Amino acid sequence: MKRILTLAAASLLALTAQAAEFSEGKHYIDLKDQGFNAPNQVVKVYSTNCPFCYKYEKAVMPNYIKNLPDGVDYDAYHITTKPPFGLEKATVVAVAKTLGEKQYKKVKMAYYKHIHDDKIKFKSSEEATSFGLKAAGIDAADFEAKKGSAEVSALLTKWDQGLKVAKVKGIPAIVVNGQYLIVTQSITSMKMLDDLTAELLTK
Template sequence: MAVAKTVGEDKYKAAKMALYAKIHDEKTKFATGDELIRFGLSQAGISQEEFNRLKGTPEVKQLLAKWDQGIAIAKIQGIPALVVNGKYLINTKSIRSMPMLDEMILELSKK
């Protein structure tokens, strides 16, 4: 995903949406990490050669480090993870309705 993001936002979005649909909507389980990568690359229109060339670049490494830091700070453990103002992680299992979620986000955004 980081390679796709550095190549272009359109490539990143194509891979992200295709992976989301495959994993969450179709309930597909990839047998290996390589299978997942190949699928994402095909959806983004990025060749294996381009991926291999870019995956070790400083730009990709920096983006991965930034994402890792964000996950650690937010303590994200699953999807969806909703973080308000960069400091409040909403436990989505406790949400019973969209109005309840709206109220919670509004309340937390004022803190």
């Protein structure tokens, strides 16, 4: 009996220690009124102009998305305000997104590579737009017809819900349930990120 109680106490201590592993302020921030409606979702707020977003895209996000619990949706919000030509790039990315995941990934990665690997700067908004259209295989006339549509406008509006979040700790920003911002600077391993996400999904 004593052994059973000892084992039970040890198990309780282990669970308590695990629950106390993550703390608000250090590992995550409750966004309160800066959050957005995204229940049972993990959202990445990013911009293709952001070098750290590119690093996360390559090194972190593939396994992170794969490791999300069953039934949890993943989304990514490309904000429109980060210069240069943030709105133009976000609009091309949004149009590509409405056309299919293949086009979306193509233009996103093309922008990342052009800006951060090749170190090439766009000289004008027209150049930034035409580059993205070519990368995604989108005809200019189709783009002009599509960019003002209700579908694309709604998508850009949704993405810009991430603007308040971006001002808290910068980007990339990972938001759980639209309410909890992960302090990525506190993350030291992939497992830690997965475990923290799983815990925040239960809040």
